[in-house]
Amino acid sequence: MDASKKVAFYTLGCKLNFSETSTIARSFEGEGFERVEFSEPADIYVINTCSVTENADKKFKTIVKQAQKINPEAFVAAVGCYAQLKPHELADVEGVDLVLGATEKFKLTHYINDLLANPNRTSKNGAEVHSCEIEDADFYVGSYSIGDRTRAFLKVQDGCDYKCTYCTIPLARGISRSDTLENVLNNASEISKQGIKEIVLTGVNIGDYGKGEFGNKKHEHTFLELVKALDQVDGIERLRISSIEPNLLKNETIEFVSKSRTFVPHFHIPLQSGSNDILKLMRRRYMSELYTERVSKIKEVMPHACIGVDVIVGFPGETEECFLETYHFLDELDISYLHVFTYSERDNTPAAEMENVVPMKVRNKRSKMLRGLSAKKRRAFYESQLGTNRTVLFEGENKYGYIHGFTENYVKVKYPWNPELVNTLHEVTLSNIDEDGMVRIEILNNVLA
Template sequence: MTSAKKVAFYTLGCKLNFSETSTIARDFSSEGFERVDFSEKADIYVINTCSVTENADKRFKSIVKQAQKINEDAFVAAIGCYAQLKPEELADVDGVDLVLGATEKFNITSYINDLLDNPEQRSRDGAQIHSCEIEDADFYVGSYSIGDRTRAFLKVQDGCDYKCTYCTIPLARGISRSDTLENVLYNAAEISKKEIKEIVLTGVNIGDYGKGEFGNKKHEHTFFELCQALDTVEGIERLRISSIEPNLLKNETIDFVAQSNSFVPHFHIPLQSGSDTLLKLMKRRYMSGLYVDRVSRIKTVMPNACIGVDVIVGFPGETEELFLETYNFLNELDISYLHVFTYSERENTEAASMEGVVPKKTRAKRSKMLRGLSAKKRRAYYESQLGNSLTVLFEGENKEGYIHGFTENYVKVKTPWNPELVNTLHNIILTKIDDDGMVRFEFVTTEVVNS
């Protein structure tokens, strides 16, 4: 290329998508492209898509329009889960030039360079589609985010072998497979060189870590062994587990986190329903009793631990009685917050053809109830932490005159903006909860911790 082309990225969905976007962005930079913000004029706009919910699908069109308003002549490429599941649908969106599936997305620079060198290939009648059969997504590509945030998202696993009846992720990402322990440790060390203080471990089903490529079901290493090894990486102050299935969160891991040098007391554990009847319909691999056991174990060894919960409302067959079973289950559980997902029908899933469809108005009502419960749970958790001495890692953004940060156990705090605090750790004492739900604090000392 005679001059540096500008490329911008937009990521929908999970932390795993953010880690992959960041890695793909570095590939562009290494080939001479200049990365700019998505709100700026670029020659190429790359949208990393999600297809967990119907809403994520709908947002794609608006993001394409946003890019076109900035530069109507730009190339627009769609990658990610939605691109794998429905490539033709994305290709039909006006303005889209390139759609890449699960394996092809990691070769995006080759496809883009080809389009730039051969502009006559570009057609407004539809985008180029390069996608694979999902069975071909049997190899692993490591990724991590860096330079975008105070913390880094480190991908350690991809794909899923579970057959949950509502989920399209196995169709979009393929079988469960993992990075090698050696490569994970190498990437963690690379992140530490960038003076990033926190790593968040991500994947589709990270508790299943250790399965090799090509459908090898044998675990070369366990998730527990991964945690043990990462705890020895120098320069990383914090390690956080993004989300882990309750049946794969073992006592040995919980106990290890409780005495770890780096792992923080914060767990995000998908529940989906507090009703065993619905858990069976969902084909989850546990019942509610096991979930109670996991929460109890965490709170026994880490009383101040933060526990987040994923829950789905409006799943087929969810009667008012079964919904209230979930609501009461969560209300009585010693948890800290909820991520509430309103069920939406996804093609090629068992649940899409199940009886007992819940009206959308009822789904919305139940979702609102659980979001209200989440706010109540978060407030109660924050109140339980007032007076505690904790450590905060400050973020890098000035939001209405304040700088925000998170304690090791995921309490969100704020203080007047001070750029010198960005990406630093400080010992604090939590003092009061503001009207916006965030927590004020006092510095124990003004010294930076471990830097």
């Protein structure tokens, strides 16, 4: 490769994708490439794709056009979940030169070396596609993101053995498999040496951690053992668990987090529906009663904990009664906010073939109702925290004269801009909720870390 060349990255989708993009970017930097922003001129543009929502699929074409507008001669590569599921669909997009699926994405520099060495290479000839059978995605590649100075996403697990009827992730990422405990701890240490204060654990199904270590299906370590080991890593101020399935979030883990040195009282637990009938159609591995137990346990040992919930509206068979069951279930539950997803049909999933399809107009109406409920829940949670003392990790951006940050229990706060606060932890008092919904604070002391 020409070491003077520039490369830019665009990531669609989840925290896991961000961690993998960051790892791929480091492989370019290791070969002398200069990484630039996606809005800047570059020789190579890499788009890490997502297939979870229909919008992520549609956005891909827009991003390719954006890259071509900046540099019509640039080399465009697509990697990730959508690239695995529909490689030839992406290859047909004008301007795309290379499409890499699940097992190939971490070899991106190798493929680009080969293609750039070919003087006849041109996107007019169509993109080159390397997409494996998903059964071949049975090995693990560790990754973590470093970009935002205040936090890093650390991948601990990949793939999923669950067969939820609406989900394409097992088709895009393969079987559940995990990093070794030793590698995770080494990566966490590397991150802490960069001066990063917070690590967010990420994966497709992180509660399944331990399965597939060393290429087998046994659990060499449990998620609880992982959490306990990470709690001992020097230099990390905060550890945050990203989304974890309710059936895999055990009481022992909740108890440990409540007494932990570094794990924060913030959980994001997918529900998807409050109706047991819909949960069965989705082939989820729990009923709503278990979900209620998990929330109650968290609030029992950590009354100030923040609990986020994923919900899907408009799933086939979701009658008005089923939806209202979900709405009232969430309304009565002691949770803090919702991530609402409007169901969209995905190819090669059982749900796409189901009867009793919910009209899009009804899906959108239900989505709007739950987003309203989310705003109400978040406001009530923030109000419950006013007057308390919390620890805030400040972010690095000046937005309209304010610096923002998050408390350990995920309350978003604002304070007049001061560059000396960036990437520092301070004890604060939560004062009042501003017009924009963020919480104003008083800083109580000097820097904690």
